Amino acid sequence: MGIRLLLIGLSTERIVFRRTVCKLSLNYLGFCQMTTQIFNTDKALGFAMRTTVLLIWKELLHRKGSFFLAASVLTAAVALCVVVTITEDANQRETRRVTRDIGFNLRIIPRGTDMEEFYLSNYSDQTMPESSLDKLARMKNFSYNHLVASLQKRFLIEGHRVLLMGISGEQAPPGKKKPPMIFSVEPGTLHVGFEAARLLGVKKGDAIALGEKTMRVARAMPEMGTVDDIRVIGLLSDVQEVLGLKGQINEIKAIDCLCMTADKNPQGILQEQLQQTLPEARVVMQSSIAEARARQRQTSEKYAAFVLAAVLLVGAVWIGALAVVNVRQRFGEIGLLRSLGYGSQMIGSLVLGRAVLIGLISALLGYFLGTWLALAWGPEIFPVTAKAIRAMPSLLPWALFVTPLLAAVASLIPAAMAVTQDPAEVLRNQ
Amino acid sequence: MPPTILLTNVSKHYLMPRGRRVVGLDKVSLSVEAGQFVLVEGPSGSGKTTLLLTVGGMQRPSSGQVTVAGYDLIALSHSKRAKFRAEHLGFVFQMFHLVPYLNVLENICLGAGRKSDAKAQARVLVDRLGLADRWQHKPSRLSVGECQRTALARALIARPEVILADEPTGNLDPENTNRVLEVLASYCDEGGSVLLVTHGQEAYGHVDRRLRLENGRLTELKLEG
Ligand SMILES: Nc1ncnc2c1ncn2[C@@H]1O[C@H](COP(=O)(O)OP(=O)(O)OP(=O)(O)O)[C@@H](O)[C@H]1O
Numbered sequence: 001m002g003i004r005l006l007l008i009g010l011s012t013e014r015i016v017f018r019r020t021v022c023k024l025s026l027n028y029l030g031f032c033q034m035t036t037q038i039f040n041t042d043k044a045l046g047f048a049m050r051t052t053v054l055l056i057w058k059e060l061l062h063r064k065g066s067f068f069l070a071a072s073v074l075t076a077a078v079a080l081c082v083v084v085t086i087t088e089d090a091n092q093r094e095t096r097r098v099t100r101d102i103g104f105n106l107r108i109i110p111r112g113t114d115m116e117e118f119y120l121s122n123y124s125d126q127t128m129p130e131s132s133l134d135k136l137a138r139m140k141n142f143s144y145n146h147l148v149a150s151l152q153k154r155f156l157i158e159g160h161r162v163l164l165m166g167i168s169g170e171q172a173p174p175g176k177k178k179p180p181m182i183f184s185v186e187p188g189t190l191h192v193g194f195e196a197a198r199l200l201g202v203k204k205g206d207a208i209a210l211g212e213k214t215m216r217v218a219r220a221m222p223e224m225g226t227v228d229d230i231r232v233i234g235l236l237s238d239v240q241e242v243l244g245l246k247g248q249i250n251e252i253k254a255i256d257c258l259c260m261t262a263d264k265n266p267q268g269i270l271q272e273q274l275q276q277t278l279p280e281a282r283v284v285m286q287s288s289i290a291e292a293r294a295r296q297r298q299t300s301e302k303y304a305a306f307v308l309a310a311v312l313l314v315g316a317v318w319i320g321a322l323a324v325v326n327v328r329q330r331f332g333e334i335g336l337l338r339s340l341g342y343g344s345q346m347i348g349s350l351v352l353g354r355a356v357l358i359g360l361i362s363a364l365l366g367y368f369l370g371t372w373l374a375l376a377w378g379p380e381i382f383p384v385t386a387k388a389i390r391a392m393p394s395l396l397p398w399a400l401f402v403t404p405l406l407a408a409v410a411s412l413i414p415a416a417m418a419v420t421q422d423p424a425e426v427l428r429n430q
Numbered sequence: 431m432p433p434t435i436l437l438t439n440v441s442k443h444y445l446m447p448r449g450r451r452v453v454g455l456d457k458v459s460l461s462v463e464a465g466q467f468v469l470v471e472g473p474s475g476s477g478k479t480t481l482l483l484t485v486g487g488m489q490r491p492s493s494g495q496v497t498v499a500g501y502d503l504i505a506l507s508h509s510k511r512a513k514f515r516a517e518h519l520g521f522v523f524q525m526f527h528l529v530p531y532l533n534v535l536e537n538i539c540l541g542a543g544r545k546s547d548a549k550a551q552a553r554v555l556v557d558r559l560g561l562a563d564r565w566q567h568k569p570s571r572l573s574v575g576e577c578q579r580t581a582l583a584r585a586l587i588a589r590p591e592v593i594l595a596d597e598p599t600g601n602l603d604p605e606n607t608n609r610v611l612e613v614l615a616s617y618c619d620e621g622g623s624v625l626l627v628t629h630g631q632e633a634y635g636h637v638d639r640r641l642r643l644e645n646g647r648l649t650e651l652k653l654e655g
């Protein structure tokens with residue numbers, strides 16, 4: 001027990017003191033029990049209980065300064081925790097949105113694909129029916145954000161080799177309306193990659209003959225430094241017509257939420273699910289992207305947890321220190337109560353009860369302050385998903401539970417100080 | 431009837447660094463009957479406070495026997511001694527030691543422990559000690575005389591067998607001093623025992639016995655007049 005280590009070498013009374021700290025931790029439970037007994041019919045106990053509560057309450061009101069200080073520290077800590085929790089949520093959302101632009105997580109390709117060829121050419125040599133896209137989209141436990149079907153093949157235009165690619169309209173999960181992640185292509189038009197445009201000598205507005213079909217260049221892309229530079233992209237149906245592969249595709253790209261869980265083998269799970277609904281397909285995960293995303297998310301979560309822990313620790317140390325000051329201040333008062341025969345349980349309850357009360361008040365104030373701060377500043381920090389930042393009422397019960405507990409634990413040492421204080425000293429130090 | 435306070439050969443030594451010993455009490459034997467008002471005097475450092483702490487069960491003597499109100503204090507555990515204090519002892523201090531954030535009535539009730547008729551008892555005492563129009567005030571708004579009377583009421587409320595008073599009149603003017611002594615005397619008339627530590631001679635007219643402590647040794651003096 002860490003607290004006990006702290007105590008080693010404190011004073012000649014340290015053994016009593018250490019025993020007291022342990023006893024007091026049990027005492028906290030006792031205190032909670034006692035509080036519920038305020039209205040107990042047992043008169044004597046009720047009286048002692050009422051005396052304790054009266055003393056705690058009046059002391060708080062009397063020493064407003066130290067009450068205010070302790071409550072401020074704890075309120076600030078709670079508020080900070082609430083802010084961090086709410087904004088970490090926002091941060092996750094924002095990150096998901098921002099990293100979405102990095103690319104796709106999953107490539108779903110025809111089952112019979114020659115993988116050697118697939119990696120060499122970057123597309124599958126097999127095709128599957130376009131209807132696979134709908135089947136995938138309707139699959140029950142397949143969670144995704146975006147699906148795009150494509151048909152891609154090497155193609156010769158005026159003697160130059162390019163990658164001709166047709167893409168379908170983007171499919172969002174049912175009930176969800178998401179803005180498209182990639183550009184949409186108009187029928188009869190092409191988006192030409194930088195290198196392809198250079199080779200073909202075309203610019204926006206020019207016409208290109210693809211076999212028997214003539215199409216217009218809607219856009220000449222800037223240099224990307226990737227395979228995109230030799231891509232010529234058109235609408236799926238146009239490209240199917242050009243390649244003579246009506247109703248066929250050779251890839252579906254997907255962003256799948258599953259990839260972002262810490263789960264060991266999302267690919268395996270997906271593979272299994274696909275087996276039943278989409279026997280014609282297999283899934284390839286672009287693990288570097290998925291991993292980077294998962295790692296980024298975990299880092300962010302860890303960081304938030306670290307900040308929370310640090311804030312709580314600092315808050316606890318402060319509360320403990322302030323409680324020590326308070327107990328010192330009440331030297332005479334505590335000695336008097338002991339000389340009047342008040343037992344350790346009551347003296348300990350005075351200190352712990354005070355901490356619990358401050359904890360409850362701070363939890364309430366801190367929750368509302370933190371929520372207000374997060375709602376006020378969150379949208380500026382996370383502009384893209386600003387609308388999704390909301391109060392988290394579930395934090396309130398947590399705050400009301402954790403804060404008083406933390407304050408009480410932090411006050412164990414001062415409570416032990418109070419309990420072990422020698423009443424004889426009061427008589428002496430007149 | 432057995433004596434309320436019975437000390438037999440009680441010694442108290444304080445151990446100082448480097449093995450030095452300070453004498454607090456030196457083989458003190460004392461017997462106080464119920465109803466006796468006993469004055470303890472002596473120079474500073476002679477052991478007067480030590481004597482009160484020992485009788486009050488707040489300090490274990492180095493040797494000897496201490497019996498108060500029928501309880502062998504040396505045999506009692508820490509918590510039993512606290513309970514004993516609450517039920518059988520009253521303390522009055524020179525500095526009153528009132529709780530600053532409680533009013534007169536609440537301060538008095540603190541002395542009642544778990545007795546449930548505390549409020550009613552406290553009101554009786556408030557009237558008796560002339561604090562009737564002051565009971566709602568906090569200590570900071572009381573005169574020192576009123577503070578000490580409040581502390582007295584706090585000591586009396588549990589109707590203890592023994593009241594231990596350490597220079598209770600040290601900060602008071604003659605009139606208030608007299609008032610406090612009268613209250614203590616009437617408490618003895620009702621059967622209580624008082625150990626009063628004081629320097630002045632004002633108490634001579636009220637007490638039944640005079641004791642003198644010097645270097646921890648107790649001697650009984652004759653009561654003049
Ligand atoms: N905790 C202690 N440690 C060491 N010595 C002590 C302690 N308490 C008291 N003494 C010593 O014991 C002796 C008796 O002290 P005590 O307080 O009983 O005297 P007193 O008669 O009440 O003095 P005063 O009139 O000044 O209050 C003194 O010499 C004092 O220094």
Ligand SMILES: [Mg+2]
Nearest residue numbers: 478479480596
């Ligand atoms: Mg003294």
